[in-house]
Amino acid sequence: MTVYTPHEGRFKLTLRLRMAALAGALLLVVGAVLVLFAWLLVTDERILVYGAVALVAVAATGVAGGYLIASHSLRPLRRVTATAQRLSGDSLDARMNYSGPDDEVAELAATFDAMLDRIAVAFDSQKRFVANASHELRTPLAVMRTEIDVTLSDPDADLTEYKRMAGVVRDASTRANALIEGLLLLARTEAQAGRRLTRKAHADLAAGVAAALSAVQPEIRRIGIEVESDLRPAPVVGDAALLDRLAGNLIENAVRYNSLGGRLWVRTGCDAAHAWLVVGNTGFEVPPGDVPAMFEPFRRGGRERTGARGSGLGLSIVRAVCDAHGGTVGAEAREEGGLEVTVRLPLAALTPVLTGTATVPRR
Structure with a gap:
């Protein structure tokens, strides 16, 4: 028993079908043992005939019932999958908010929500870091460009003015270089956190x-x-x-x-x-x-x-x-x-x- 999933382009034996088939197979084996045991006690051929018909009915009922039970039990997992598929940088506020029984599924949903909380915090921190780094880098670059433009546009600028401009540009470039070195050092150090140091x-x-x-x-x-x-x-x-x-x-x-x-x-x-x-x-x-x-x-x-x-x-x-x-x-x-x-x-x-x-x- 397989199900065709168009979005994957292949046949897939789903968990629901496997659980349903397992339930049907279990009922079929147990029923067969009971029929065989009854026939051995009574030795009546009609028991085998009636038992076979009953086995088919019981197995079919078991498969259908197992499928329905599995579908109901796995519904929260489908919600987890749907939530994960909707996630993006702009929708990290999505949560399961599961309110069912306190079982393994509830634990999975809570773990999933906690993971999303951590991802959202890390994502916000990264966005803030990038924004601040961009601002800090733009400031010295803007200072350098302004000083150069103002000095070059002044027809009366003399050597003293150009030296002053050069000093401002040097200080701004030093600040930008220090920031870049700090960012590289921070990235290198954080990459080693929780792992073995490359140098000891x-x-x-x-x-x-x-x-x-x-x-x-x-x-x-x-x-x-x-x-x-x-x-x-x-x-x-x-x-x-x-x-x-x-x-x-x-x-x-x-x-x-x-x-x-x-x-x-x-x-x-x-x-x-x-x-x-x-x-x-x-x-x-x-x-x-x-x-x-x-x-x-x-x-x-x-x-x-x-x-x-x-x-x-x-x-x-x-x-x-x-x-x-x-x-x-x-x-x-x-x-x-x-x-x-x-x-x-x-x-x-x-x-x-x-x-x-x-x-x-x-x-």
Whole structure:
């Protein structure tokens, strides 16, 4: 028994037909056994004749009944199929909303709806990311084009004006290049999340922090930031370049969003299972409810990054690096203003815990 499905261009033995045939075959076998058993007891040829007729009727009834029962039972599955076929980028709000008995079908429908919720969230996040990335890239390009057009259209422009224009174009191109590099790094890091890292080596978070602090010393001196550091061994295994970028992003953010004459504190260490890094800074007040959004690309303090300093990818890259290394990152808004970020990564295997190990301090 087959059904022809024109849209597929081939015959298909559906689940309903298989269930119906199975029900009919089961009744036929059971009925045949009963008829044979009755004939052996009575030894009357009429029992075989009447039994055969009854078997045909029972089998036909079983097939028809099995088909109807299967059709009713599989109706929610057809709704799942129809919903999936209607899905597109503009119709991700479609849901099963199954209200039948609490059985396997209800579990499947609930799982399907939950999957659509996750897909919708990811799709919206991707659209927002693309829109923000486009905006951030358009801004420096627009600045460069405007400066060039204005300068070239000025017949009285002299060498000084052209030098000024060249400086603006250089700064805008530097911003665009930094954004592109950040996007590529974020894409590379997120691609490794949940999978084995392509490059692994023993590293120490303290070494990455020391290098990052050295790189921002000119800015620290310009703003007059007081730096407190307690760099104890924090051995980990992972991609050294990504780990250095993690420390660099946290230190750069702590300097960039600090206040004149503010403070910056950095601590590293390890416990029995994790190596940790804490970076905190003074600065503007951050509402606690805005902290989770700060790890999204192009967002700061729960607000979209439009024209703010930096590319807006710092903390999102930190989160991606932590995910790729099987670690976690969290942040806490300080009542006095500023932020404290804590990174935890698995302690390097087969590496002895060095002296000076301590628990993560609280500020």
